[in-house]
Amino acid sequence: MKNPISSLKEKITQYIQLRFELARLEVIERLVNVMGYFAFMIIAIFLVFLIIFFVFLALAELFNQWFNSYALGYFCTAIVILICSVFVFMASKSIIRFFAGKLAWLLTKQKDEKRMRDDADGSNA
Structure with a gap:
């Protein structure tokens, strides 16, 4: 039969190891969520940048046609930007x-x- 003190010591050690592992996994989960958010934001910003770029390019072409001058069209677009x-x-x-x-x-x-x-869970118990 095992010594009750050593058994208790093993249970406490095991409990501490499990709590440490749980804390480590929670930190990893939060980091993964944040990294996923940053990756999403980088992709979204890139796509928005492309859309804005082409909108301003189209605006420059529109100004070019209105003013019959490429320089004036792009200058007006620069002012809008x-x-x-x-x-x-x-x-x-x-x-x-x-x-x-x-x-x-x-x-x-x-x-x-x-x-x-x-x-x-506590209110139902």
């Missing part, structure tokens, strides 16, 4: 807050879901 850039820079705090909020949500969503499940 400059105005759009000013608006983006003016809204930079809102844009940063939006992405920071999304990132914070990604990092905390598992905890919130687990907490809500635990609360629901």
Whole structure:
């Protein structure tokens, strides 16, 4: 028969190892979620950049036809791009807050879901 103290020591050691493994897996899960979000955002930004590029190229061609001058058409398009850039820079705090909020949500969503499940299980018991 095993010594009860050594058996208890083995159980405590096993419990600590399992808790450490669980914490490690939770960290990995959060990192994978964040990396997936960043990959999605990079692809989305690239696609939006391409769309904007071709829209401004079409706008330049439209101005070229209106003014019968390539230089004036592209100059007007550059002014439109400059105005759009000013608006983006003016809204930079809102844009940063939006992405920071999304990132914070990604990092905390598992905890919130687990907490809500635990609360629901505790109230039913």
